[in-house]
Amino acid sequence: MPSITDFNYLNHVNIDCVIFGFENNQLKALVAKLNYKGEFYTLPSGYILEDEDIEDAVQRILFERTGIKNVYLEHFKVFGKANRGRKEFLDALISENYTSERDEKSNSNIYRWFTKRVVSIGYYALVDISKVTPTPNEIYGSLEWYPIDNIPKMIMDFNLVLNDALKSLKVDIDVKANAFNLLPEKFTISEVQEVYECILQKSYVRTNFQKKILELDVLERLEKKYTGAKNKAPYLYRLKN
Amino acid sequence: MPSITDFNYLNHVNIDCVIFGFENNQLKALVAKLNYKGEFYTLPSGYILEDEDIEDAVQRILFERTGIKNVYLEHFKVFGKANRGRKEFLDALISENYTSERDEKSNSNIYRWFTKRVVSIGYYALVDISKVTPTPNEIYGSLEWYPIDNIPKMIMDFNLVLNDALKSLKVDIDVKANAFNLLPEKFTISEVQEVYECILQKSYVRTNFQKKILELDVLERLEKKYTGAKNKAPYLYRLKN
DNA sequence: GCAAAAGTGTTTTCCGTACACCCATGA
DNA sequence: TCATGGGTGTACGGAAAACACTTTTGC
Numbered sequence: 001m002p003s004i005t006d007f008n009y010l011n012h013v014n015i016d017c018v019i020f021g022f023e024n025n026q027l028k029a030l031v032a033k034l035n036y037k038g039e040f041y042t043l044p045s046g047y048i049l050e051d052e053d054i055e056d057a058v059q060r061i062l063f064e065r066t067g068i069k070n071v072y073l074e075h076f077k078v079f080g081k082a083n084r085g086r087k088e089f090l091d092a093l094i095s096e097n098y099t100s101e102r103d104e105k106s107n108s109n110i111y112r113w114f115t116k117r118v119v120s121i122g123y124y125a126l127v128d129i130s131k132v133t134p135t136p137n138e139i140y141g142s143l144e145w146y147p148i149d150n151i152p153k154m155i156m157d158f159n160l161v162l163n164d165a166l167k168s169l170k171v172d173i174d175v176k177a178n179a180f181n182l183l184p185e186k187f188t189i190s191e192v193q194e195v196y197e198c199i200l201q202k203s204y205v206r207t208n209f210q211k212k213i214l215e216l217d218v219l220e221r222l223e224k225k226y227t228g229a230k231n232k233a234p235y236l237y238r239l240k241n
Numbered sequence: 242m243p244s245i246t247d248f249n250y251l252n253h254v255n256i257d258c259v260i261f262g263f264e265n266n267q268l269k270a271l272v273a274k275l276n277y278k279g280e281f282y283t284l285p286s287g288y289i290l291e292d293e294d295i296e297d298a299v300q301r302i303l304f305e306r307t308g309i310k311n312v313y314l315e316h317f318k319v320f321g322k323a324n325r326g327r328k329e330f331l332d333a334l335i336s337e338n339y340t341s342e343r344d345e346k347s348n349s350n351i352y353r354w355f356t357k358r359v360v361s362i363g364y365y366a367l368v369d370i371s372k373v374t375p376t377p378n379e380i381y382g383s384l385e386w387y388p389i390d391n392i393p394k395m396i397m398d399f400n401l402v403l404n405d406a407l408k409s410l411k412v413d414i415d416v417k418a419n420a421f422n423l424l425p426e427k428f429t430i431s432e433v434q435e436v437y438e439c440i441l442q443k444s445y446v447r448t449n450f451q452k453k454i455l456e457l458d459v460l461e462r463l464e465k466k467y468t469g470a471k472n473k474a475p476y477l478y479r480l481k482n
Numbered sequence: 483g484c485a486a487a488a489g490t491g492t493t494t495t496c497c498g499t500a501c502a503c504c505c506a507t508g509a
Numbered sequence: 510t511c512a513t514g515g516g517t518g519t520a521c522g523g524a525a526a527a528c529a530c531t532t533t534t535g536c
Contacts (some may be wrong), residue, residue, distance in 0.1 A: 012252055051358065080292055081295070119295060207527090209491080230484095447515085471512070
């Protein structure tokens with residue numbers, strides 16, 4: 001198995017990803033549990049290759065964890081504090097997982113790679129949750145969707161990172177009108193309203209919301225959606241282009 | 242003289258600064274000319290020390306170039322393209338400045354330091370231009386304020402960087418109400434209006450602008466400003482706290 | 483026909499803009 | 510007392526919110 005130190009990754013920079021999905025009228029985020037003894041939850045992270053554009057790096061990292069490409073992305077913050085608790089976390093992980101070999105581990109290249117100071121570039125992604133196949137690997141032992149108000153305690157300052165991403169999303173949803181990326185290709189206005197109400201934690205008057213969204217002039221009307229429910233069938237919409 | 246390679250700077254990350262000032266009813270930016278033969282204009286940049294918070298690094302870089310501390314800062318973008326023309330610029334600089342020693346230079350540690358790929362973190366600063374003492378050094382041979390619509394052609398993609406900073410400022414001026422940082426500690430509402438009109442390139446109705454600004458509830462009214470002009474003296478204001 | 487939800491049109495409210503007015507200042 | 514620019518109150522118009530009304534669907 002190749003070690004992380006074998007690749008030509010940029011030193012001292014990494015990418016932290018907050019992946020948002022929407023399901024059962026809930027905004028969710030993809031949280032990983034490390035493949036070690038102990039409750040070490042984290043956000044998907046990764047490094048940038050020597051000759052790789054940073055956006056490509058994010059897409060690559062997201063593809064590895066979700067199996068989808070061309071994900072909607074926004075950079076939301078840089079995490080540049082020199083001490084973000086990375087060493088403390090690693091020492092805790094090691095003490096729970098290694099005993100006699102502890103010193104050997106502590107001196108390894110890998111330990112040095114992971115404990116060195118990094119500047120983290122924060123991105124959030126908006127995905128169609130039904131398209132995602134959470135894909136664990138040797139490090140991320142499991143990956144699960146957690147409702148935004150029920151995120152486990154994560155390592156380091158990742159709970160704050162997620163919070164910052166959510167704050168940016170709340171602003172961007174109106175400025176960039178990007179919430180549609182949380183839905184399947186075709187959707188109804190009601191579904192859009194659910195997303196908005198969920199993210200912004202407020203309710204909208206149905207009729208006015210419909211106008212507000214359609215006046216953005218970014219959707220095209222498609223066929224009606226017959227669900228068998230005994231009421232008028234809503235139109236499906238899709239992002240223009 | 243110590244070389245840049247002597248310090249414990251983080252590899253592959255740097256900081257690009259757009260420093261905005263306001264003077265003579267013009268928004269200006271501080272642009273440096275490199276201390277080499279040729280027209281190499283650039284924005285002030287710098288690196289981050291191993292154990293230094295990134296915001297501290299920006300403040301340090303700004304202090305070195307302007308002589309002021311605790312500057313108002315906003316991160317506006319990450320420049321993460323693998324190729325931003327850095328090597329091309331350095332080769333041009335070398336070919337204009339070195340002849341026989343060229344190969345020697347090209348192989349030096351310094352050349353390798355400067356040509357390696359970096360991820361740039363973009364910050365813009367808003368300063369009281371009257372407090373700034375542009376401070377050249379061995380690299381930045383001169384530093385001058387240029388009106389925003391008359392910026393010289395800079396190296397690499399720095400003209401685009403400046404443009405991105407300006408775009409963010411135009412959004413932030415309303416969202417974050419941060420334009421006051423371009424003025425001295427005490428200022429009149431008219432001066433604020435000049436700043437807004439200059440940045441947003443539109444004119445405001447005086448009376449409504451006054452209300453708009455005062456309703457932000459971020460200013461405290463101080464004494465009147467008697468200029469000797471034969472009209473009613475305006476109040477001075479200052480940011481609360 | 484009826485209940486439920488979608489879609490459209492109308493009224494009302496509110497906020498931003500325009501503007502009228504008064505005030506202070508120094509010649 | 511006049512010209513100039515500063516400060517405050519009011520009236521208007523357009524957009525957003527509230528709401529009334531019509532349409533579609535399946536039982």
